[in-house]
Amino acid sequence: MATKIDATYIIKKPLLTEKSTIASNELNRYTFQVDLKATKGEIKSAVESLYKVQVEKINTQVRKGRDRRYRYGLLRATPTKVAHVRLKEGQKIELV
DSSP: OOOOOOHHHHEEEEOOOHHHHHHHHHTOEEEEEEOTTOOHHHHHHHHHHHHOOOEEEEEEEEEOOOEEEETTEEEEOOOEEEEEEEEOTTOOOOOO
């Protein structure tokens, strides 16, 4: 039996970069950092329940962690998963 995961564990934080801000204003797309194991269906239901909007489409990507050189050797940063969420026409999220 599968357990339902809380939406705040799936959506970690919104990514507010210059590119994502332009996409949210012009294309109605928002970018979130999400849990690595989250599926598109879980991400869709989490965004809809947290922000009370209707999601049209989701694109995800896993960003590989970079190697960092430290005094004691190389360390690889953990990979992150990013979700680009497009909302239906007329929907909006206030990220302030």
